[in-house]
Amino acid sequence: MTDLVCGIDLGGTKLLGLAIDPTADEPVLAHKVPTPSGTDAVVDAMVALGQQLIDEAVDAGHRVVGLGLGAPGLVDRSGTLRYGPNVPGLIDVRFADVLGDRLGVPVVVDNDATCAAWAEHERGAAKGANHSVTVTLGTGIGAGITVKGEILRGANGFAGELGHMVVDPHGPKCPCGRRGCWERFASGSGLGRLAREAVAADPGAPSRMVELAGGDPEGVRGEHVTVAAADGDEQALEVIGQFAWWVALGVANVVNILDSEVVVIGGGLAEAGDLLLDPIRAAYDELVMGGAHRELVPIVQAELGERAGAWGAALLAHARA
Numbered sequence: 001m002t003d004l005v006c007g008i009d010l011g012g013t014k015l016l017g018l019a020i021d022p023t024a025d026e027p028v029l030a031h032k033v034p035t036p037s038g039t040d041a042v043v044d045a046m047v048a049l050g051q052q053l054i055d056e057a058v059d060a061g062h063r064v065v066g067l068g069l070g071a072p073g074l075v076d077r078s079g080t081l082r083y084g085p086n087v088p089g090l091i092d093v094r095f096a097d098v099l100g101d102r103l104g105v106p107v108v109v110d111n112d113a114t115c116a117a118w119a120e121h122e123r124g125a126a127k128g129a130n131h132s133v134t135v136t137l138g139t140g141i142g143a144g145i146t147v148k149g150e151i152l153r154g155a156n157g158f159a160g161e162l163g164h165m166v167v168d169p170h171g172p173k174c175p176c177g178r179r180g181c182w183e184r185f186a187s188g189s190g191l192g193r194l195a196r197e198a199v200a201a202d203p204g205a206p207s208r209m210v211e212l213a214g215g216d217p218e219g220v221r222g223e224h225v226t227v228a229a230a231d232g233d234e235q236a237l238e239v240i241g242q243f244a245w246w247v248a249l250g251v252a253n254v255v256n257i258l259d260s261e262v263v264v265i266g267g268g269l270a271e272a273g274d275l276l277l278d279p280i281r282a283a284y285d286e287l288v289m290g291g292a293h294r295e296l297v298p299i300v301q302a303e304l305g306e307r308a309g310a311w312g313a314a315l316l317a318h319a320r321a
């Protein structure tokens with residue numbers, strides 16, 4: 001019999017659940033279900049997923065000693081999601097209490113990107129670094145910070161909302177209600193917007209990105225840019241260059257504040273690898289304060305992929321079990 005911990009990552013489109021042996025390199029169980037809409041339905045789906053993991057673990061002769069949840073938004077130290085602008089309707093949800101009562105195991109809740117950062121710190125690309133930043137480039141930008149080998153949570157648990165660092169006060173509106181947040185420029189949706197602007201600036205010209213979007217210039221999204229860029233398309237490579245500058249601007253701001261040892265870039269876009277990371281590194285060198293006079297900060301690809309959030313949540317639950 002092994003003591004397992006479960007982790008669930010609450011995403012905008014899917015719930016990913018794992019059961020892990022904290023000492024092992026691969027999860028024991030993994031399940032994915034779509035995220036329903038409405039707070040009650042989300043809670044019910046999480047309870048069902050957690051119960052399935054617990055039942056299967058017990059059937060296999062193990063014991064589940066805790067469950068961690070990664071939730072998108074401001075999660076306070078009591079495990080309540082106070083505010084999650086990117087998942088409409090989720091406000092003041094007492095996830096830790098509700099899930100703990102219904103599942104009968106201790107539940108810890110943290111910000112989803114904080115969980116992913118912890119997993120990269122413990123098992124992935126930031127392993128061995130005391131001072132790390134992990135940035136997850138998805139529909140928005142999530143981030144987690146470690147300082148002296150510990151997660152930086154701040155006074156209330158809200159630290160690390162790098163995606164909502166304002167980089168242009170006159171920029172596009174953000175779901176958080178303000179303008180010009182970093183994630184409006186440097187996320188997957190920001191990449192799509194930059195690409196549509198590039199297409200609109202040169203109307204009628206043949207465009208591989210538009211072709212990949214089924215011929216609709218308004219339908220161009222981030223993934224069309226990375227695919228076209230990987231084929232060597234010049235227009236797409238130019239968009240990637242602009243996008244990399246925005247990513248690097250935020251990374252440089254963060255390194256100026258935290259003096260991190262390593263910056264890990266995760267999320268779907270990071271799968272583009274050096275195609276994206278090389279221009280980020282080049283722009284970062286120009287943008288960070290005193291670049292020629294300070295230690296090189298490696299900007300590296302995340303290693304744990306889409307499982308990072310759930311894995312980190314489980315590791316945090318284990319640490320507190």
Ligand SMILES: [Zn+2]
Pocket residue numbers: 163164174175176177178181
């Ligand atoms: Zn914002």
